[in-house]
Amino acid sequence: MPSASSQSPQAIRGAFLDFVNDPFYVSDAESVRYIPDGLLIVEKGAIADFGSYADLQAKYSQVEIVTYPGKIIMPGFIDTHIHYPQSEMIAAYGEQLLEWLNKYTFPTERKFRDKAYAQTIASLFLDELLKNGTTTALVFATVHPQSVDAFFEEASRRNLRMISGKVLMDRNAPDYLTDTPETAYEESKQLIQKWHNNGRLLYAITPRFAITSTHEQLRLAGKLLQEFPDVYLHTHLSENLKEVEWVAELFPECKNYLDVYDRAGLVGEKSVFAHGIHLSEDEFKRLSAAKAALSFCPTSNLFLGSGLFKLHKAKSLNQPIKVGLGTDVGGGTSFSMLHTLNEAYKVAQLQTQSLSAFKALFLATLGGARALSLEDKLGNFDPGKEADFVVLDLQATSIMATRTGGLSTRLAQGSTETELREELAEKVFGMMMLGDDRAIHAVYIAGELVHR
Ligand SMILES: [Zn+2]
Known part of the structure; x- marks a missing residue:
């Protein structure tokens, strides 16, 4: 207020x-x-x-x-990829992506069926972001619409510019966390009408990743995006090698991972893809042409052993891609954007690149605003x-x-x-x-x- x-x-x-x-x-x-x-x-x-x-x-x-x-x-710092329901399971030991999801993430996200619980964690999460100087974030909720309501209510109370959305998942996840293509579509639509451009809040259609959505669910997500072209598309892309292999098995007709989203109409100027570690030349080219954004999440990529993001490639002059930084809590190990820059520097070093402080701080501010198509509202002191x-x-x-x-x-x-x-x-x-x-x-x- x-x-x-x-x-x-x-x-x-x-x-x-x-x-x-x-x-x-x-x-x-x-x-x-x-x-x-x-x-x-x-x-x-x-x-x-x-x-x-x-x-x-x-x-x-x-x-x-x-x-x-x-x-x-x-x-203020801009975090272009983070999961608020994973706040309490940050720093979970010993696994890589797919096992980590089953062992730690899904059981935690189950708790967000309870709106009061979701509200408690959303409040803690937003306080933690502010304490770390992060004033805007693109945030995963859970599959439960009430988890989105809880988050947006807390963000609204703090007058924050925040983007979030209900997770879409209709396969390869526990029954207690799945929706259907139709419920995903309907619930997302209602949430968009309720929250998108409500004060400073914005909505993102949020399929978790290709593995947990059927063709039909992705198709309906694309339909929704067509009906509301102003909302975001937020998902994961090419984070882990086993994940990439599984996507190829699930979608044999697609030429690569990004193509799964592309065929559903999910790759555009307001699409933000977390990670993009193992992208092919074609995928880099397509992301650039579509003016889509990648979220570079160094602490998560190192913690889950996913790989090294090719920042120099994404930021190349001839084929530029919008890039923001993400903490990816709870795969990421810190809410701090400064800590995230520290790890980003090391990821670049391992590829014999140097990430200057100015470039890094650009990514955390104006670069993040550009990745989220918010440069008219945020990112510098204009x-x-x-x-x-x-x-x-x-x-x-x-x-x-x-x-x-x-x-x-x-x-x-x-x-x-x-x-x-x-x-x-x-x-x-x-x-x-x-x-x-x-x-x-x-x-x-x-x-x-x-x-x-
Ligand atoms: Zn993530």
């Missing part, structure tokens, strides 16, 4: 870092925007003005200013966008302070822009490798301070 304070303008002063373009495709000078002493004006939950304090000071002399000395303010942002403390722990020491003075007085940017890259890289929820000093949602 927006309070009275969000109706009159507010001003935040500090060092601001965001992206105005994609550093994978243009230079840092053209993509990174760093304002050592900036001013952000928020009105009615949106960014009304943004620039250097020196330039804007006179114009807003009447507005009370909140200052964050020595901190860095960034747009006026008109929604005022979801985080205040980062690069000296949150003693080792971070030692590693990034001197930020406030030296970065504020950097001599040339290039020197300033190079030093900043160095410092924020330290934060990305060492940081976690302790580095999240404050979180604002639609201009409201919600966590500190």
